[in-house]
Amino acid sequence: MAHVQLSDLSKRYGVFQAVETVSMEVQSGEFLTLLGPSGCGKTTTLRMVAGLVPPTTGTVRIDGRDVTALSAAQRGIGMVFQSLALFPHMTVTENVAFGLKMRRVAPAEIARRVRSLLEIVRLAHLADRYPNQLSGGQQQRVALARALVIEPSILILDEPFGALDRKLREAMQVELRQITRDLHITALFVTHDQEEALMLSDLVAVMNQGRVEQLGTPQEVFRAPRTRFVADFMGVTNFLKGRWSGGVLLAGGGALPGPLQQVGADGSTVELAIRPEEVLLQPGAEATTGALTAAVLQAVYHGTSTSYTLRLPDGQTLMSREPNDGASGYAPLRFSAGDAVTARWRPEAVHLLQS
Amino acid sequence: MIGLMQRVSFRSLIIGSYIFLLAPLICVVVVSFNAEPVQQFPPRSWSLRWYAHALQLESFRNGAVISFALAVAAGLLATPIGVLAAIGLHRSHWRGKSALEAIFLAPLIVPGIVTGISLLIALAALDVREAPLRLLLGHTVAILPYSIRTVLASLARLDPALEEAAETLGASGLRSFRYILLPLIRPGILAGLVFGLILSFDDVSVSLFLVDARTTTLPLAIMSYLEYSFDPSIAAISSMLIAVTLGLAVLLERSFGLKRLLAG
Numbered sequence: 171m172a173h174v175q176l177s178d179l180s181k182r183y184g185v186f187q188a189v190e191t192v193s194m195e196v197q198s199g200e201f202l203t204l205l206g207p208s209g210c211g212k213t214t215t216l217r218m219v220a221g222l223v224p225p226t227t228g229t230v231r232i233d234g235r236d237v238t239a240l241s242a243a244q245r246g247i248g249m250v251f252q253s254l255a256l257f258p259h260m261t262v263t264e265n266v267a268f269g270l271k272m273r274r275v276a277p278a279e280i281a282r283r284v285r286s287l288l289e290i291v292r293l294a295h296l297a298d299r300y301p302n303q304l305s306g307g308q309q310q311r312v313a314l315a316r317a318l319v320i321e322p323s324i325l326i327l328d329e330p331f332g333a334l335d336r337k338l339r340e341a342m343q344v345e346l347r348q349i350t351r352d353l354h355i356t357a358l359f360v361t362h363d364q365e366e367a368l369m370l371s372d373l374v375a376v377m378n379q380g381r382v383e384q385l386g387t388p389q390e391v392f393r394a395p396r397t398r399f400v401a402d403f404m405g406v407t408n409f410l411k412g413r414w415s416g417g418v419l420l421a422g423g424g425a426l427p428g429p430l431q432q433v434g435a436d437g438s439t440v441e442l443a444i445r446p447e448e449v450l451l452q453p454g455a456e457a458t459t460g461a462l463t464a465a466v467l468q469a470v471y472h473g474t475s476t477s478y479t480l481r482l483p484d485g486q487t488l489m490s491r492e493p494n495d496g497a498s499g500y501a502p503l504r505f506s507a508g509d510a511v512t513a514r515w516r517p518e519a520v521h522l523l524q525s
Numbered sequence: 526m527i528g529l530m531q532r533v534s535f536r537s538l539i540i541g542s543y544i545f546l547l548a549p550l551i552c553v554v555v556v557s558f559n560a561e562p563v564q565q566f567p568p569r570s571w572s573l574r575w576y577a578h579a580l581q582l583e584s585f586r587n588g589a590v591i592s593f594a595l596a597v598a599a600g601l602l603a604t605p606i607g608v609l610a611a612i613g614l615h616r617s618h619w620r621g622k623s624a625l626e627a628i629f630l631a632p633l634i635v636p637g638i639v640t641g642i643s644l645l646i647a648l649a650a651l652d653v654r655e656a657p658l659r660l661l662l663g664h665t666v667a668i669l670p671y672s673i674r675t676v677l678a679s680l681a682r683l684d685p686a687l688e689e690a691a692e693t694l695g696a697s698g699l700r701s702f703r704y705i706l707l708p709l710i711r712p713g714i715l716a717g718l719v720f721g722l723i724l725s726f727d728d729v730s731v732s733l734f735l736v737d738a739r740t741t742t743l744p745l746a747i748m749s750y751l752e753y754s755f756d757p758s759i760a761a762i763s764s765m766l767i768a769v770t771l772g773l774a775v776l777l778e779r780s781f782g783l784k785r786l787l788a789g
């Protein structure tokens with residue numbers, strides 16, 4: 171049970187700004203994921219929360235109390251490291267017991283708590299093994315148990331599942347979510363895997379070059395990306411430039427499906443993003459309002475889907491992706507290069523991006 | 526066919542190299558069992574009398590005691606200094622770090638005789654006149670690089686996140702050192718200590734400048750004995766030294782793997 175608040179947190183290494191004015195708030199029991207490409211400052215941000223690196227500026231508050239000056243040992247935050255960092259000279263039991271030993275808990279109590287935690291992570295039968303005698307997934311669970319044994323109200327996990335294969339990864343994700351819910355732990359999680367972030371989190375913070383570009387629920391960042399970077403990271407691959415004209419957005423040589431909420435004055439330009447799977451195609455070029463005519467440049471068969479690259483009359487390109495389910499999976503491709511088509515989509519499918 | 530020939534010639538090369546390296550040592554050991562008062566190879570008759578003679582010699586006995594005490598004292602002094610220096614070097618990121626590292630490791634590269642002369646001058650300037658103290662300080666400086674080097678090697682193998690993990694679990698600096706760092710670098714520390722013992726015990730070039738008439742080390746006692754007699758008792762004491770050194774090396778290999786330590 172802990173509420174975490176970061177205010178204007180920055181970290182500079184020499185002249186390099188690793189993290190820049192990050193502010194966010196995580197409610198007690200929430201699961202927040204920092205998502206972003208390698209080097210964007212995810213680890214650095216979490217290390218500042220854990221107390222392992224001092225921030226250059228800004229504050230960290232836990233339950234309203236400023237802990238910026240406290241050492242990691244004093245903060246009592248559980249942490250699972252990117253490299254796991256299991257103590258190689260200690261058995262599973264000793265690894266898990268370490269946090270309690272440092273807190274001078276009575277030996278009998280230590281034994282009891284370690285045993286019950288090893289049962290939670292289903293490792294009781296491996297209690298006397300050394301880390302190098304465990305599989306990757308088992309080591310992962312030891313690291314988790316070791317961090318949880320001190321009953322932290324905040325748990326930080328830095329790409330804990332990076333080294334696991336897909337199946338094990340999914341099993342661990344489910345387990346982790348279950349454990350943090352059961353123990354009502356506030357979790358701060360790092361990943362550069364978009365899917366992992368969406369399925370685990372209550373909140374996702376998409377980071378880029380040391381800044382948080384967007385903070386929101388998984389649906390918000392996935393369905394309504396606010397910047398080109400976030401849209402791109404969420405797998406939106408269509409970007410168009412448009413221009414406002416009396417409440418209508420003109421792009422690609424026609425008027426886009428509306429109604430749309432105009433932002434900015436008439437004549438101002440705007441960048442917009444559309445998911446390829448939202449772009450629906452009809453044969454034949456018929457210019458009506460709310461539809462764009464286009465020529466097929468390329469058709470690519472992907473198995474479960476087919477994608478078409480289109481050229482719009484004003485020269486911009488657009489992708490459309492159709493699922494190959496049911497009967498369409500057995501039919502020949504609907505279009506081939508050179509065909510004239512009409513593209514349309516639901517008005518909500520358009521994401522207006524901030525420049 | 527060619528593969529077999531290659532293997533055979535490779536084998537012979539290795540065996541040849543070993544014979545070349547070991548032949549002098551084997552000669553010494555064989556000669557030490559000679560019954561005659563001259564060093565001849567191969568001996569015509571055999572006995573252990575030169576071992577008895579060597580063990581009775583006052584200068585050898587005093588030398589052995591001093592060398593042994595010196596090796597242990599210098600090893601015990603150099604090891605903690607080496608450990609602390611290595612940890613400091615490992616952690617620091619400032620610009621002078623590599624210069625300091627070079628200074629610490631200099632006795633490894635500088636010829637022993639230069640180290641000896643420098644120590645003589647420095648200790649004279651500091652007005653340290655007692656031979657035992659001079660030897661102790663000299664040997665400590667001479668073996669320090671080995672301690673630093675082996676500890677640095679084991680530190681380099683450690684995941685820096687280990688100490689951070691300990692810290693998040695509530696271990697302060699000192700306890701993290703005691704429970705995490707120390708156990709993990711212990712093999713490096715002990716290896717440095719054993720190297721130091723061997724080096725100190727074998728040393729001539731540094732001690733040469735620091736001994737006096739009353740206090741001398743075993744290798745120097747052997748050298749001065751050689752000046753006026755050349756009987757097999759030299760071979761006998763050398764054989765005993767070989768046995769002790771070999772024993773320590775085997776111990777080192779058994780406990781930590783010599784190859785791994787030297788590669789580090």
Ligand SMILES: Nc1ncnc2c1ncn2[C@@H]1O[C@H](COP(=O)(O)OP(=O)(O)OP(=O)(O)O)[C@@H](O)[C@H]1O
Binds near residue numbers: 212
């Ligand atoms: N101690 C340091 N000194 C100098 N630069 C550093 C230091 N630690 C991190 N950086 C730099 O800060 C930036 C952010 O690093 P960080 O480890 O937070 O990235 P990340 O988002 O966790 O990346 P990854 O996904 O690869 O783990 C990187 O460009 C990195 O090179």
Ligand SMILES: [Mg+2]
Binds near residue numbers: 212213214252328
């Ligand atoms: Mg990282």
